[in-house]
Amino acid sequence: SPSCTTCPVSSHCQAHQCSREGEIPPPKPPTRRKRLELSSALAMIDDKVLLARRAEKGLFGRLWELPSIERKKAESTHDQFQRLLGPQCQIKSELAHVERTLTHRDLSISVIDVFIHSDTRLDSSVYIEWPWVGVHEIKSLAMSSAMVAAFAQATENRSEIRSLAAQLAEGVPVLGEARPKFARRRSPSASPARTRVSKSSRPASPQKKAKAVL
Numbered sequence: 001s002p003s004c005t006t007c008p009v010s011s012h013c014q015a016h017q018c019s020r021e022g023e024i025p026p027p028k029p030p031t032r033r034k035r036l037e038l039s040s041a042l043a044m045i046d047d048k049v050l051l052a053r054r055a056e057k058g059l060f061g062r063l064w065e066l067p068s069i070e071r072k073k074a075e076s077t078h079d080q081f082q083r084l085l086g087p088q089c090q091i092k093s094e095l096a097h098v099e100r101t102l103t104h105r106d107l108s109i110s111v112i113d114v115f116i117h118s119d120t121r122l123d124s125s126v127y128i129e130w131p132w133v134g135v136h137e138i139k140s141l142a143m144s145s146a147m148v149a150a151f152a153q154a155t156e157n158r159s160e161i162r163s164l165a166a167q168l169a170e171g172v173p174v175l176g177e178a179r180p181k182f183a184r185r186r187s188p189s190a191s192p193a194r195t196r197v198s199k200s201s202r203p204a205s206p207q208k209k210a211k212a213v214l
Contacts, residue, residue: 035106039077040066040147041085041114042095042154047135050116052127059105064141066111066151067122067130081114084122090115096153100146107146111154 004010004021015024036059043050052067054060069080078091092113100107122130133141138151 031104033106034104035108036102037071037108038068038110039071039081040068040109040111040150041081041089041116042066042111042151043085043089043114043116043120045118045132048132049135049138050120050130051133051138051141052122052130054126055128060144060147062142063147064143065147067127068109071110077112081112084126085114085116086120088117089120095155096150098146098150098153100149109146109150111150113154 004013004016007013007016010016013021015021041050050067051064053064054062056062067084069077069084071077072080081089081091092115094110095113096109096111098109098111100109118132120130143151
């Protein structure tokens, strides 16, 4: 609320003179939160999972995730997945569902069990990479916390990756592994380290020797 009594220019304020301080300027209406609903495909061949990395711009830019589509009322999830993954993909059952609250959005992720061929190519307008990744390599990739939770929930009952799912569910870091530390080597041209000599090992001066004799 305006503090007209302490304002140095209140005598020149027309809103104050008309007693309309609370109306001018009009208060901004509260921003309506948007809801984003994603369906993510969990496709596995042996011990590898199909992951995709988004383009640099936009939400979740350059992060890795399960290939996802934004659910739309005008089009079925099956048709959207076929356009993203190809007409030969087989849509199975839902494996997990996660809800998250972002800064400006309410996020919903449903993970769907999907079968596709290993040579499938994704829509390049959405993703810049889509490799098959070993399940134990996933921890070293940058993924959003919501996608990590969805992946962990969807794979908790799969014996081949149960341990990884448990680690992800417990909050194991997924933004890259720590780099190993190397000991610094002194270059050959560097000056040698000085050797400190204790007082007891230093040779006595002639004057001190004379005093000792006397």
